[in-house]
Amino acid sequence: MTRTTKLPTLLTLATVPALALVACGDGGDGGDASDGSVSLTLAHSYNDDQPQARCGADLIKDEVEAADVGLEIEIFGSSQLGGDADRIASVASGDIDIDIQGASALGAVHEPISILDAAYVFDDAEHLATFMDSPEGAGVIEDFADAADIHTLGAWSAGARHFTADEPIRSPEDLSGLRVRFPGSPQYLMNARALGADATEVAYEELYLSLQQGAVDGQENPITNIDSENLAEVQDYLSLSSHQLNTNLIIMSDRWNEVSEEQQEALTAAVESAVDAVTECVAEDEEATLEQWRSGDDWEVIDDVDVEAFQGQALEYLGDSLEDDSLEVFEAIRSTSE
Structure with missing residues (x-):
């Protein structure tokens, strides 16, 4: 896969939040405590009761500290250290040590990595795990490291995304005429086109109100998000389309090269x-x-969604529309599908 050069404008993506500047620990020495232990910051955007936090970030902290290799982790969840773009820039600059990021957000610094969030590119969470363990997956992560100077510790799926609306969505034709809220990243907007949806950009924080007031007709999110935002109060139908895995990467700054091999093994x-x-x-x-x-x-939960029709349409569109390294990543992922 073609290597890309580092992006010199990476740190201009966002202003580093003030909290991040104090999150590195004591004494301005990158978080090394007086007893010789190393303190690392771990940031994410999730609430404490979401799987990415309680089963992800919290477990990483517990296992690293239980390994007794001189590492401590301080967690800053719920976007305390800024939004996605802010935190990516802070990881690149070393002001945040570890972050949990969606693949589509990381596309702002290396576009091909966002393909991990493409519609139907993965068959399921097992396919994601298979790809990440494959030589093809290792090549994608290596290209990302070369381009962004960011180390990837691992990746997981936070669940498939599904449609909700005030009418059932069983086929691509059912999206016709509906204003469906999608996140504003390029990959999500491409997914909307691939699925046949009329995408409307609405901030996640404004989603409930926008549905309640009829500014949009529907939306798409994983089950855990749909539940946490109480969207059943403002929508009638949940259509189980499973049209995209919510892929998270656990990324780390250059501190990776500063900790010992034993500490790297504990983190991994x-x-x-x-x-x-x-x-x-x-x-x-x-x-x-x-x-x-x-x-x-x-x-009303709609189980009889024509997933094959959605998947066939989406994969054909993506295969025809993607170019260069992004197309290579798409083809590499699909080559590992059973």
């Missing part, structure tokens, strides 16, 4: 455990939530 092992735990937690949370919804009257 902790993230591997968290990848498994998040996958299990997401599956358990989704099963429990769907069981509750099916037995109640908050939603």
Whole structure:
């Protein structure tokens, strides 16, 4: 896969938040405590009860510290250290040590990595794990490191994304005429086109109100997000389209090269455990939530979505529309599909 050069304007993507400047620890020495232990910051955007936090970030902290290799981790969740663009820039500058980021957001610094968030590019969470363990996956991560100077500790799926609306969405034709909220990143907007949706950009924080007021007709998110935002109060139908995995990468600044080999091994092992735990937690949370919804009257859950029609249309569109390194990543992922 063609190597790309580092982006010299990376740090101009966003102003580093003030909190990040104090998050590196004591004494301005990158977080080394007086007893010789190394303190690392771990930032993310999730609430404490979401799988990425309780089964991901919290487990990484617990396992790293239990390894007793002189590493401590301080967690800053719920976007305390800034939004996605802010935190990516802070990781690149070394003001945040570890961050949990969506692949599409990381496309701002290396576009091909955003293909991990492409519609139907992965068959399921197992396919993601297979790809990440493959030579093809290693090549994608190596290219990302070369381009952005950011180390990747691991990746997990935080669940598939599904549509909600005030009418069922069973086929691509059912999206016609609907204003569907998608995140504003280039990859999400390309996904909307691939799926046949009329994308409307709305900030996540404004999603509930926009649905309530009719500014948009529908939206798409993982089950855990749909539940946490109480969208059943403002939508009638949940259509299980599973059109995209919510792929998170656990990324690390150049501090990776400053910690010892023993500490690197402890970090890697902790993230591997968290990848498994998040996958299990997401599956358990989704099963429990769907069981509750099916037995109640908050939603009508639509199970008979024509996933094959959506997937065929999306993959054909992406294959025709992507170019250069992004197309190579797309083809590499699909080559590992069973």
